[in-house]
Amino acid sequence: MAYQLSKAESSYTASGLLLSQRLDGRSLLDYRPITVEAGVAPTANGSARARIGDTEVVVAVKLDVKKMGEDGEGGRCVCSVECSPSAYPQLDRDSLSDLSADLSTLLSTYLTPIVSTPELLIIPSQLYWQASVDALVLSSSGNVHDTLFAAVRAALWDLRVPRTRGVVYEVPGGGDDVAMGEDGGSSVEKAGVLDHMRGMKRGAVDFDLVDGADDGTPLEGRSDLPVCVTLNLLSPVFYLDATIPEELCAPTRLLLFIRPSGTLCGIHKLGEAELPPAELKEALQEGVRLGKELGGAMNARMGGMGGKRMGPFS
Amino acid sequence: MSTLINFDRRRVNGPEKSAPPLYFDDDDDDDEVEEEDAQPSSARPSPSQRVGRAPSSVRPIFLETGLIPSAPGSAYLEQALTKLVCAVYGPRQLKSAVSMSSERGTLSVSLKYAPFATPARKAPLRDAEDRRLSLRVRAALAPAVRAESFPKAGVDVFVHVLQGDGEDALVCAAVMAASAALADAGVEMLGLVVGCCAVRVGLPGTGPRWLDPCEEEQRRARGGVGVTCLPALGTVADLWQWGELSLDEVDEMADECRSKCDELHHVAVKVLLESAKRRLGRS
Amino acid sequence: MEDPTASGSSSTKLDPEIYSRIHPRAYLERFLAASYRPSGRTPPSFRPVQIHTGSISTADGSALARLGDTTVVCGVKAELAEPDAGAERRGWAVPNLDLPAVCGSRFKPGPPGEEAQVWSERLWELLIENEVISLEDLCIEPGRSAWVLYIDLVCINYDGNAYDASVLAMIAALRNTTLPKARWDEDKRRVVCSRKERVPLQVKNLPIPSTFGVFDGQHLLADPSAFEEPLLDTIVTVTVDDAGRIRVQLAGPACVGGVDGLKVVGQCVQAARARRKEVLGVLDGT
Numbered sequence: 001m002a003y004q005l006s007k008a009e010s011s012y013t014a015s016g017l018l019l020s021q022r023l024d025g026r027s028l029l030d031y032r033p034i035t036v037e038a039g040v041a042p043t044a045n046g047s048a049r050a051r052i053g054d055t056e057v058v059v060a061v062k063l064d065v066k067k068m069g070e071d072g073e074g075g076r077c078v079c080s081v082e083c084s085p086s087a088y089p090q091l092d093r094d095s096l097s098d099l100s101a102d103l104s105t106l107l108s109t110y111l112t113p114i115v116s117t118p119e120l121l122i123i124p125s126q127l128y129w130q131a132s133v134d135a136l137v138l139s140s141s142g143n144v145h146d147t148l149f150a151a152v153r154a155a156l157w158d159l160r161v162p163r164t165r166g167v168v169y170e171v172p173g174g175g176d177d178v179a180m181g182e183d184g185g186s187s188v189e190k191a192g193v194l195d196h197m198r199g200m201k202r203g204a205v206d207f208d209l210v211d212g213a214d215d216g217t218p219l220e221g222r223s224d225l226p227v228c229v230t231l232n233l234l235s236p237v238f239y240l241d242a243t244i245p246e247e248l249c250a251p252t253r254l255l256l257f258i259r260p261s262g263t264l265c266g267i268h269k270l271g272e273a274e275l276p277p278a279e280l281k282e283a284l285q286e287g288v289r290l291g292k293e294l295g296g297a298m299n300a301r302m303g304g305m306g307g308k309r310m311g312p313f314s
Numbered sequence: 315m316s317t318l319i320n321f322d323r324r325r326v327n328g329p330e331k332s333a334p335p336l337y338f339d340d341d342d343d344d345d346e347v348e349e350e351d352a353q354p355s356s357a358r359p360s361p362s363q364r365v366g367r368a369p370s371s372v373r374p375i376f377l378e379t380g381l382i383p384s385a386p387g388s389a390y391l392e393q394a395l396t397k398l399v400c401a402v403y404g405p406r407q408l409k410s411a412v413s414m415s416s417e418r419g420t421l422s423v424s425l426k427y428a429p430f431a432t433p434a435r436k437a438p439l440r441d442a443e444d445r446r447l448s449l450r451v452r453a454a455l456a457p458a459v460r461a462e463s464f465p466k467a468g469v470d471v472f473v474h475v476l477q478g479d480g481e482d483a484l485v486c487a488a489v490m491a492a493s494a495a496l497a498d499a500g501v502e503m504l505g506l507v508v509g510c511c512a513v514r515v516g517l518p519g520t521g522p523r524w525l526d527p528c529e530e531e532q533r534r535a536r537g538g539v540g541v542t543c544l545p546a547l548g549t550v551a552d553l554w555q556w557g558e559l560s561l562d563e564v565d566e567m568a569d570e571c572r573s574k575c576d577e578l579h580h581v582a583v584k585v586l587l588e589s590a591k592r593r594l595g596r597s
Numbered sequence: 598m599e600d601p602t603a604s605g606s607s608s609t610k611l612d613p614e615i616y617s618r619i620h621p622r623a624y625l626e627r628f629l630a631a632s633y634r635p636s637g638r639t640p641p642s643f644r645p646v647q648i649h650t651g652s653i654s655t656a657d658g659s660a661l662a663r664l665g666d667t668t669v670v671c672g673v674k675a676e677l678a679e680p681d682a683g684a685e686r687r688g689w690a691v692p693n694l695d696l697p698a699v700c701g702s703r704f705k706p707g708p709p710g711e712e713a714q715v716w717s718e719r720l721w722e723l724l725i726e727n728e729v730i731s732l733e734d735l736c737i738e739p740g741r742s743a744w745v746l747y748i749d750l751v752c753i754n755y756d757g758n759a760y761d762a763s764v765l766a767m768i769a770a771l772r773n774t775t776l777p778k779a780r781w782d783e784d785k786r787r788v789v790c791s792r793k794e795r796v797p798l799q800v801k802n803l804p805i806p807s808t809f810g811v812f813d814g815q816h817l818l819a820d821p822s823a824f825e826e827p828l829l830d831t832i833v834t835v836t837v838d839d840a841g842r843i844r845v846q847l848a849g850p851a852c853v854g855g856v857d858g859l860k861v862v863g864q865c866v867q868a869a870r871a872r873r874k875e876v877l878g879v880l881d882g883t
Binding site for chain 1: 445446449453456457458504518537539543544547548549550551552553554555556557558559560561564565568569572
Binding site for chain 3: 327328388403428429473476478
């Protein structure tokens with residue numbers, strides 16, 4: 001966009017990459033140092049900060065109780081990514097908000113199916129936890145996507161879902177709302193109950209929060225949460241974790257969302273160049289291998305810092 | 315479900331809040347509708363038999379160019395229930411001074427749904443989805459358009475969806491209509507872009523793959539792949555994937571889509587040839 | 598006005614299309630001097646009307662109307678809402694015309710422009726004042742629930758006189774509209790709709806507008822095209838309904854004044870009556 005590379009610098013960087021030489025001495029498939037820290041925001045249900053090189057993203061996940069059908073189909077997960085102006089000093093206000101909007105859409109596209117797990121259902125077909133995922137890009141020196149998704153992954157790893165217990169009412173057939181509320185005979189606030197009962201006849205109608213020693217249960221499948229690997233394709237080579245000049249040299253960039261078990265959860269292409277199918281195939285294969293590796297490494301690291309979480313906020 | 319948060323004085327306004335009707339089967343309990351949404355699709359046995367179509371069938375496409383005389387290039391596309399119009403304006407002067415220094419022209423794509431284009435009415439407010447699909451269509455067209463042939467100027471592609479049936483299929487249809495309209499407008503391109511998509515239903519490894527899924531099929535699917543390519547050059551313009559698929563499945567589906575794209579390319583070429591002949595005959 | 602294509606000393610011959618762009622007024626004047634318009638129509642002639650209904654299956658009723666090249670698609674979608682406190686027995690009709698960027702180079706993406714706003718407002722007036730549909734018919738249970746008819750119109754090709762085309766599309770779409778059979782369920786406190794049974798919407802009146810343009814204070818052009826529209830002094834729309842009621846709407850920078858003005862309006866009314874018969878024939882053929 002607004003950031004431009006002079007022709008000389010671009011060709012210098014590109015010819016280096018074609019010879020497998022990078023300005024910072026890394027090999028093509030090396031990452032810069034990755035730091036991930038979970039539990040950075042004590043008031044969130046899950047949070048994390050990720051840093052790759054000098055790119056830094058903070059993510060907080062908050063859970064809210066929502067009624068089914070309130071926000072339509074896509075309401076399971078609300079994502080918003082904000083790019084700090086200091087991270088992109090070269091962008092004007094409009095481009096910055098476009099960038100934020102595009103990252104938000106990307107995040108929500110690939111995260112919504114992942115977050116739509118039964119674990120976030122409170123009462124099937126009625127109430128669920130809606131995850132609000134808020135990310136802030138604090139600084140950018142290339143590879144924002146990988147950093148963003150690393151932070152999101154760590155925040156979801158850190159996420160604790162409050163324990164709940166369903167409350168069941170005996171409902172007399174055909175009674176009106178007031179009768180139902182009284183028959184419930186529970187200490188739960190009645191007005192709230194009535195709202196949930198509209199047009200419903202059986203099963204649990206409300207829930208209680210369960211007090212426990214901890215602050216909730218972590219997501220069951222968290223070790224298989226996908227990672228994002230961005231492959232920068234500069235035919236015939238490809239390289240990982242590009243710095244800003246290196247990103248500008250790549251005509252095509254492929255974002256791959258890969259579970260550590262090897263399943264692909266998303267492919268997204270950036271860049272305005274077309275690709276020969278054979279090259280694409282090779283890149284996908286290599287990308288999946290790298291994604292499994294990265295996911296495995298992250299799992300090992302996150303598992304080791306289980307006790308690092310800060311105290312819950314209640 | 316449309317909630318007018320702000321009263322919009324530029325439009326005729328309805329009630330503050332309205333909801334689509336809830337249906338019931340005349341003799342049955344009406345809770346059914348709600349529960350369908352709540353069940354994960356794997357809970358219901360998804361019949362691996364496709365209803366009414368062969369697994370690798372692409373719904374027949376009707377494409378015509380030049381239907382909007384006031385636009386330099388235009389196309390109308392109909393594919394089963396999907397109906398969309400596309401107009402191309404430009405190259406024309408850009409409003410912003412930012413891109414004036416650029417050696418390449420600017421290609422902008424804007425896709426819009428008519429409010430009645432989907433089963434649930436879309437209130438005509440600014441919609442994030444439109445931007446997402448616009449970017450997807452743009453990603454497919456950008457590799458083909460020779461933006462260096464109109465420096466400092468802009469080409470605008472507008473797609474208006476009158477009815478959609480399946481999001482991925484809609485993107486593919488919009489890409490095909492847009493590239494035909496670009497050609498109709500005489501914008502220089504490396505080749506025509508066409509797209510095809512596929513979904514996989516059922517459990518990993520076993521379920522069949524269906525090309526060109528409709529809305530219902532896309533909702534039921536475990537994952538899907540979309541490919542747009544330039545069959546004339548044998549290259550891929552854009553590839554996207556969603557859901558949960560193995561690498562082998564993605565490869566297979568992408569390959570099948572690409573070979574289908576070759577067929578679609580013939581359709582688009584034929585339409586353009588005919589319209590060119592018409593135009594020559596007229597002048 | 599200098600005429601660059603006038604025969605004689607002019608060394609270069611100007612392409613008619615370029616001429617029409619540089620001197621649109623003179624171009625039109627020359628045609629009218631021969632009693633023709635650039636499209637080959639005579640001044641009092643309208644463009645042919647085509648109407649197709651029911652092609653959009655996501656809508657409860659739909660229609661496409663073409664007036665020459667001007668094409669408008671209308672889709673009606675019904676939703677449910679609680680009636681307003683002051684009008685417990687009435688539903689809503691919400692017509693909105695969109696002139697999107699596809700339909701012509703002078704339209705920009707974004708919120709509705711002035712033309713679209715004015716026409717949407719006029720469509721609403723037409724629906725209510727000419728009682729095309731009765732809002733009372735839309736009530737399901739007084740004070741509880743009523744239908745909201747979202748009548749969304751999209752112009753996909755603009756070649757002038759989008760208002761006439763919009764009215765035709767709207768009326769045809771309303772005549773094509775069916776609503777699911779609905780009743781208020783007191784136990785569930787909501788409306789339940791039948792999946793199988795649908796009831797056609799009652800369209801009670803068919804007001805048909807005919808639009809004319811006054812050019813240069815003397816030429817009356819029926820059904821103006823996009824080329825003629827910006828050159829007109831006044832635009833006269835005459836709407837005639839089933840009961841023979843007439844509504845005349847004037848718009849434009851100049852007024853049709855004096856005795857001549859009345860004569861012009863009289864001519865328009867006469868032509869509008871004749872036109873209405875023709876249009877009804879097409880409407881009933883769908």
